[in-house]
Amino acid sequence: MKSDFDLNQQIQSTESKIVASLERIAQAFRVLLWQESKEFALSPIQVQLLIFLLFHSDEKRKVSYLANEFNMTKATISDTVKTLENKGLISKVHDLQDTRSYTIDLTTKGKEIAEKTAGFTKEIRVPIDQLHPDDKENLLLSLLNIIRHLNLSQIITVQRMCMSCRHYRTDENGAHFCQLLNQKLEVSDLRVDCPEHELKD
Numbered sequence: 001m002k003s004d005f006d007l008n009q010q011i012q013s014t015e016s017k018i019v020a021s022l023e024r025i026a027q028a029f030r031v032l033l034w035q036e037s038k039e040f041a042l043s044p045i046q047v048q049l050l051i052f053l054l055f056h057s058d059e060k061r062k063v064s065y066l067a068n069e070f071n072m073t074k075a076t077i078s079d080t081v082k083t084l085e086n087k088g089l090i091s092k093v094h095d096l097q098d099t100r101s102y103t104i105d106l107t108t109k110g111k112e113i114a115e116k117t118a119g120f121t122k123e124i125r126v127p128i129d130q131l132h133p134d135d136k137e138n139l140l141l142s143l144l145n146i147i148r149h150l151n152l153s154q155i156i157t158v159q160r161m162c163m164s165c166r167h168y169r170t171d172e173n174g175a176h177f178c179q180l181l182n183q184k185l186e187v188s189d190l191r192v193d194c195p196e197h198e199l200k201d
């Protein structure tokens, strides 16, 4: 089987070069996240969890949702939550109807760290900011298509992007439309993580 990392093959293939480039960028995310984690004596997953909790609503701040989001077992997420609780960075708000279920809230200290670490991608933003607007739109569409394929292949489980949403439509010219917002979506309006997203059947 051909490998995108076989240099003889890669040198002649634009597709292989794109795959290899995405792998380098994934590595950059890991390095940046690791640097940020070290500064606060946390693990990368603990930092990712704090950032996720900072920006998402109550129903997504539960162990089972987080397990799907991060492709981890509920037991692993529960352990991470327990560690963050012991560090005073999160608190559990128990459901009055079912005391085994709880929502996870950031404490003041947890919110401070989440806000500081949430900018860990700023070096990745530098070259993106410098792209021509048309190139940004092409890049966004290409990445959304890759993510959609990975989602349909069940490699990435949770998606909150337009293409997987029940409110998303396209017309015969391929124009994008959101039925919930009742508006046409330009490419730059397409969302990767939409709070109103509802999964298509």
Ligand code: SF4
Pocket (backbone or CB within 6 Å): 160, 161, 162, 163, 165, 166, 167, 168, 169, 177, 178, 179, 180, 181, 191, 194, 195, 196, 197, 198
């Ligand atoms: S509800 Fe959000 S994700 Fe769904 S189509 Fe509209 S903008 Fe996109």
